[in-house]
Amino acid sequence: MELPLAQDDLCVARVPLFRGLTRTEQEHVAALARPTRITRGEALYIPGADVSQLMVVHTGRLKISRVGVDGREQVVRVLEPGDFVGESAFLTGARPDHQAVALEDGSLCVFRHGDVAALVREHPSIGLHMLQELSRRLEETEARLASVVSLDVSARLADYLLGLPARRSADGLTVRLPLAKKDIASLLGTTPESLSRQLRRLAEAGLVSEHGPGLVTIADVDGLLALSGDD
Amino acid sequence: MELPLAQDDLCVARVPLFRGLTRTEQEHVAALARPTRITRGEALYIPGADVSQLMVVHTGRLKISRVGVDGREQVVRVLEPGDFVGESAFLTGARPDHQAVALEDGSLCVFRHGDVAALVREHPSIGLHMLQELSRRLEETEARLASVVSLDVSARLADYLLGLPARRSADGLTVRLPLAKKDIASLLGTTPESLSRQLRRLAEAGLVSEHGPGLVTIADVDGLLALSGDD
DNA sequence: CAGGGAGTATGATGGGTGTCAAGCCGGGCG
DNA sequence: CGCCCGGCTTGACACCCATCATACTCCCTG
Numbered sequence A, B: 001m002e003l004p005l006a007q008d009d010l011c012v013a014r015v016p017l018f019r020g021l022t023r024t025e026q027e028h029v030a031a032l033a034r035p036t037r038i039t040r041g042e043a044l045y046i047p048g049a050d051v052s053q054l055m056v057v058h059t060g061r062l063k064i065s066r067v068g069v070d071g072r073e074q075v076v077r078v079l080e081p082g083d084f085v086g087e088s089a090f091l092t093g094a095r096p097d098h099q100a101v102a103l104e105d106g107s108l109c110v111f112r113h114g115d116v117a118a119l120v121r122e123h124p125s126i127g128l129h130m131l132q133e134l135s136r137r138l139e140e141t142e143a144r145l146a147s148v149v150s151l152d153v154s155a156r157l158a159d160y161l162l163g164l165p166a167r168r169s170a171d172g173l174t175v176r177l178p179l180a181k182k183d184i185a186s187l188l189g190t191t192p193e194s195l196s197r198q199l200r201r202l203a204e205a206g207l208v209s210e211h212g213p214g215l216v217t218i219a220d221v222d223g224l225l226a227l228s229g230d231d
Numbered sequence C: 001c002a003g004g005g006a007g008t009a010t011g012a013t014g015g016g017t018g019t020c021a022a023g024c025c026g027g028g029c030g
Numbered sequence D: 001c002g003c004c005c006g007g008c009t010t011g012a013c014a015c016c017c018a019t020c021a022t023a024c025t026c027c028c029t030g
Helices: A002-014 A023-032 A087-092 A113-122 A124-150 A153-163 A181-187 A192-204 A221-227 B002-014 B023-032 B087-092 B113-122 B124-150 B153-163 B181-187 B192-204 B221-227
Strands: A034-038 A043-045 A053-059 A062-067 A073-079 A099-102 A106-112 A166-169 A172-176 A208-210 A215-218 B034-038 B043-045 B053-059 B062-067 B073-079 B099-102 B106-112 B166-169 B172-176 B208-210 B215-218
Touching: A002 A023, A002 A053, A002 A106, A023 A113, A053 A113, A073 A181, A073 B124, A087 A113, A087 B124, A106 A113, A113 A124, A113 B124, A124 A153, A124 B073, A124 B087, A124 B113, A124 B124, A153 A192, A153 A215, A153 A221, A181 A192, A192 A208, B002 B023, B002 B053, B002 B106, B023 B113, B053 B113, B073 B181, B087 B113, B106 B113, B113 B124, B124 B153, B153 B192, B153 B215, B153 B221, B181 B192, B192 B208
Parallel strands: none
Antiparallel strands: A034 A106, A043 A099, A053 A106, A062 A073, A062 A099, A166 A172, A172 A215, A208 A215, B034 B106, B043 B099, B053 B106, B062 B073, B062 B099, B166 B172, B172 B215, B208 B215
């Protein structure tokens, strides 16, 4: 019984949702969590499913996406460790119009909605953290909407690259693309073809260069900044 | 002292945020509210302002919009009575990158952030209602993002018209456009010119017709549905 | 190891729509 | 009352970008 307990503990401790709780409170929360393994490509739920749990990502990443009437996929968001899904069913009772797929093997902490409701009432700070997270997501989505409407693909791509975690390297900053290019294209509201073309343009202009699988080094940060929404 | 109290009371009672509270609790909340009048065209706050209050719309409507680097306005959302703004500053401490302008004369109930925090801790249901509202907004914004990316202007316009509150009339359904057409265009992620053209197309196709100021009657609901995202 | 599917790159092409420009109309303010 | 500004419409034009098609590479699986 030692191992699963330790797992729960980790899950609860790392998550912003439960930050600020005392050790004992965290243990109480952990007792309600059901740890679950996920394998790459696995669908946690599909559109219209009855999601009755709040799922907190422990390790691995999830891709949330819609599928349009024509079957085309639209990436909504990518969940990293500490992020959660399933709150909207919990809050509004609505069925999701999107799906969640594991991008890689990983693990989740799953809570039943009823337990979450009790936790929120017992520990208002959990509700406040959820509010903060939803507010952050809303702002991010509004920003993406604005950029799709007002910026062309190259500007959105420049924005995206500049927003990635970067590492100093010999000839500038090096970033690792966290997603398949087709998914990045979808996130940016464009197609893989357009993304490929624009990335080549940036390379031809000497602003960036690609080496290897998903490794991009930014040679001219100011050049990219000028292309992007500026600010 | 009777009149202002009655105003506060109304404000609190009508708002989903404070639904489910007992009479005494509502009175307690009302005591913290500061009623404020707004006049058409007045800016409640501008980008970068220090918003230290949660504002609940009592009467009238507000337009939330961003202004791009080129000065072009992008409508984010329209607030109706019962809706609120200012929660993001309260939750994350961030300055807004958007502005709020009154679409018409009206009134607000304003709460100081500190009071809101206390209220949420005291009455968890308030926090839950805020969560529900943010979750709803997030879903709406994600839906708009998806539609801008995957639907053309005519489909978005059809969607929009079908989503408006309608009244049965002689030759179909009649809706009243709740916004200036330029604002509707912005909301749909397009330009006034394109909106005007597409609306004319719908009229030429016999699907809709315009009479008077912002009055549109939908002659062929199924025709519009076929144009829109279907479902 | 060979097959196959998915992801990606590149080219050609057409269409939707943003942009610029001009004109119209209505309402608000002086 | 009449000016004038802002919203709206219509037209012409260009261009970005989605689409279709093809080909290449890599990884995974049988």
